[in-house]
Amino acid sequence: MSVSLSLTVNDEAVNAQVDARTLLVDFIRNNLALTGTHVGCDTGQCGACTVLVDGNAVKACTILAVQANGSKITTIEGLAKNGELHPMQAAFKDCHGLQCGFCTPGMVLSAIDLVQRHPDADEATIRAELEGNLCRCTGYQNIVKAIAQGAAAMRG
């Protein structure tokens, strides 16, 4: 069954017809060719597919594309403006908060959501809030450092 969708992705209006069972992550990767959103586990545990839906971090493998109808979606491709990294992206680079880069898009978007809810998050809060995002490379230490630095930069 085909359904029609109308939503905003990275500040651009998107209208599409999709199979009703299409997952949001597949819609983003396959229909929109935004391959920065990754699939690491298919089961909602690794967080590599995290995007912002109306500003909230959502694992895009856990909802259907049709559930995002009418919403405003930000993927990792939509963060940097005019080639300038978002403060959280810049902090990840500065703190070496990424290695292979596969979990990174989800980490950065989860981090932005985290900072929106906890602008002054301490290390324990950051670690607890990252429960839903797996990284196998960094040991998390530099991710935690990056999020603290990114939070400070976002506070301005």
Added chain:
Amino acid sequence: MGNSELNTVGQSVRRKEDYRFLTGCGQYTDDVNPPHHTHAYFLRSPHAHANIRRIDTAKAKAAPGVVAVYTGADLTGVNGLPCGWLITGTDGQPMKEPPHPVLAQGKVRYVGDGLAMVIAETPAQAKDAAELIDVDYDAVPAVVNPVEALKAGAPQIHDGAPGNKCYTWALGDKAAVDAAFAKAAHVTQLDIVNNRLIPNAIEPRAAVASYSRADDGYTLYVTSQNPHVERLLMTAFVLGLPETKVRVIAPDVGGGFGSKIYLYPEETAMVWASKRVNRPIKWTAERSESFLADAHGRDHVTHAELALDPDGKFLAMRVHTTAAMGAYLSTFASCIPTILYATLLAGQYTTPAIYCEVTAAFTNTAPVDAYRGAGRPEATYVVERLVHAAASEMGIAQDEIRRRNFIREFPYQTPVALLYDTGGYDACLDEAMRIADVQGFAARKAEAAKRGKLRGLGYAAYIEACGLAPSNIAGTLGARAGLYEVGQVRVNPTGGVTVFTGSHSHGQGHETTFSQVVASRLGIPIENVEIVHGDTGRIPFGMGTYGSRSLAVGGTAIIKALDKVVAKGKKIAAHLLEAAEADIEFKDGKFTVAGTDRSKAFGEVALAAYVPHNYPLDKLEPGLDETAFYDPTNFTFPAGTHICEVEIDPDTGKVAIVNFSACDDFGNIINPMIVEGQVHGGVVQGIGQALLEQCVYDQESGQLLTGSYMDYALPRADDVPSFKVTTKVTPCTHNPLGAKGCGEAGAIGAPAALMNAVHDALSAAGVTYLDMPATPHRVWSALQAAKH
């Protein structure tokens, strides 16, 4: 910018690759979508051990969207997957190498063993069609534990491997060891299980195979740590294709940790099938497939003994290990519990006599191969658990017993084949103790005790053999390949430099580190250097990245190529400057006539090489593009001390890491930020092994019980603390960078340090032995048992 500022070696230069990863511009295999591509799905065995009476694919072939269905019977002319290392047993016989079919031939041997490949227009259609394949299984008993597999009467997995034995192999002087034990003042014994792990790179394995009728050639995008090795094995050994007809590209790869070294069945079947269906084929593993069918790691059962004199000097070590191979021999499976394990049992110590015997067993599980550290974590765990236990039993302080036995004179020939070129073990131990504040531990322990908590401190003074490897030595030990590396330095006409390396980066940051090396050597900005890796179509050759070898071996190959570039540049500069070649010096990006201010910049020489109007064409070819193969003369020996402090809640059994400190000696360091990141990641994988992770198969059915992230406890951010990591330097003596390698150290040192801390904490409560992982349930149970 002054030229000295171009020398960034030793600086934490931010990574060149990060912009693309941070903006979603990475190109991973699953991001590759050739026009008109199809999708593959692999039907896998639900049984651990079964004969296949019949496979009926008729319904699947007729299902919507299906392009083709292939089973093992269709793969005529396709050989089994080879093993890259021949181990010769104590009986003088070669190891047993039963066939490793690309798709099952008459029998399945583990849950996840591939039976059929369905190719369809969409992934869902391929998966739906696979459910229509009718397989008539004759399930037979399975065995998943390597010790059980070797017992009389165990289910026989391969006709060609009686008793499920792959080999029994030994290293060391048994008679000398037995004699030393006979006169020992004290003997410490341990029975150790090194728990089976699943590597779990966050990017699942994936492949995209295409065939072109235009040149009868194939292109394979694949999640590989070593694309040239993948191509060599696939073409020469399995598919019988010319290497020239297969291009293997490993683009951005999302972590490997060993699991992406190997030639796997899936991509092999896809390359074969891409010509038959004449369309590109794509496959990306679901995470459940990763758990089932990626090569696993560790899985040793060991009895280890240490003989000591009255002063705590080590006299001898005797180790018997049973190692699981899984159902088939993966690419490097056979050398992990032998060459990369027994040779490390000297550790940092002068133990004069060591004997190790290893029996490798086939089991009804996924194949076992290298996982971060690969044999060396297992060896360090044996050595450092023995040392900890011996010190405790003899009442010697943990640092003191290590100091009494440290190697201090180099080069040092161990009794287990390795020649350590250099090291400084006291310095790392001292520094680790300082940053761990060992002096304050007694007070912290007493304070914790007041709160009813048990505190413990654990040491691991590890060593690893990296920089694999001198090909002639590896060859005598059974390697079926060389272990050199290749670097090509192409200076472009306008002075920019493109470096082609046989190493592969899947998180290690080679694009930055190698650029630092090249830019500093040539005196050019780091931005003018481009690093190309992971493509057999662009890079001359390569052995890939594993065993912490990339900088020590791959980096040295680049240095050797740079030397050739500079040597040729001197000839060109001599001509341009009308001076003798012997008088030309190259420094800070300039070719200078010694003792004068007459010079030519690197860029001017590069331009002259490509626009040879004023050029010694009678003596010198134009162009500036040099290639070097570098074969190391020895292994490198990174070493260090990790110290872990834990606090255990006896009511819950939960182990909290309150402090983890590491002082490592990786030789010279190019980029400290990247090195620290490697240590952090390795330590957390080591903590994962010690506290959280364990691959569990049901002993009866052979079903994988830890087949998802809900059942297999990968460390999460709140499972671990931040660490204190630092380094000491003794430069490697036999490569020009003085580099040793840093990728695996954390995973090698951490498990032993952590478990020694756990044992230290629990000793007062009467608990004497605990295997990894020290889960709350296991710790609590041990505490209860000790009360009774």
